[in-house]
């Protein structure tokens with residue numbers, strides 16, 4: 001892609017994150033929004049800027065038919081934000097790639113899809129190679145705080161024996177869908193039943209673990225994952241819900257990766273209403289040993305928007321195929 005050319009973008013998925021990405025794209029002179037797709041009946045047909053919460057019209061309606069937009073907008077890249085699970089979004093990505101367009105997606109499973117979905121990943125990779133385009137899954141978590149950031153820090157180590165990452169979020173500061181996703185307000189029995197059905201929990205912890213292993217060149221022989229509810233010790237209230245003492249205030253999720261019978265990767269995610277001292281911490285046992293803590297933690301939504309938008313130029317410059325954050329050059333802000 002020639003330098004300084006304005007990058008033409010289609011936004012696929014105009015929900016919460018998609019709308020925020022549109023607001024950021026419209027602020028930057030290096031991007032031009034040339035299409036928007038969504039299926040939600042309350043969104044389709046409305047002007048993209050209105051859906052994104054802006055007052056100035058942009059005169060670009062949100063379309064429900066992807067083919068119409070993908071074939072006519074002469075885009076360089078599609079920013080895809082419709083869902084988490086690769087088997088559910090595969091046909092959307094396939095159509096985009098068949099149209100010869102690059103993809104940056106916030107799908108958590110796409111951050112490292114090769115372990116959970118080897119066949120779909122191989123298919124998507126081959127299609128992307130054939131079409132000469134690049135597909136990347138990224139975001140804040142997975143995509144950065146519990147994986148890429150650890151890899152970036154490891155660049156100053158000559159030896160890495162073990163990596164531990166901890167993310168603690170005070171869920172009271174997050175939007176309602178997040179509070180629901182971590183089970184806040186459920187009884188312990190409801191929590192266990194929803195976890196068993198795969199309806200709550202953080203998607204992407206195993207993907208983060210495999211992404212670190214991929215970057216470090218480690219083979220993970222076994223992964224152990226567990227999700228446990230955290231119960232409220234007093235009555236709690238957020239902008240959206242009330243949680244009585246003894247009810248679920250959130251959850252903790254642990255993923256442990258074993259290599260040679262030894263735990264080499266430990267990812268610990270804790271999110272609950274009222275969590276004290278939110279932070280992100282990365283610890284590398286190696287040479288030199290490192291411990292980096294971000295007090296307060298990285299704010300989720302704005303960081304996801306930044307990561308996606310800043311990834312676009314690197315995706316356009318990358319080799320064709322299904323890539324991960326560990327395959328692309330160093331991430332950094334590319335303002336403008």
Ligand SMILES: NC(=O)c1ccc[n+]([C@@H]2O[C@H](COP(=O)([O-])OP(=O)(O)OC[C@H]3O[C@@H](n4cnc5c(N)ncnc54)[C@H](OP(=O)(O)O)[C@@H]3O)[C@@H](O)[C@H]2O)c1
Pocket residue numbers: 012013014015016017018037038039040041043081082083084085092106107108138139140141142143304
């Ligand atoms: N990696 C990360 O760090 C990170 C960070 C934030 C979000 N995410 C993930 O990114 C995704 C988007 O997040 P969000 O908060 O924006 O979700 P959201 O508010 O639910 O928005 C998704 C939008 O896509 C639409 N959609 C669903 N299926 C579609 C299809 N087949 N074609 C066109 N549009 C479709 C939805 O319509 P309906 O409402 O009608 O279904 C909705 O308007 C989620 O999977 C989320 O978990 C990842």
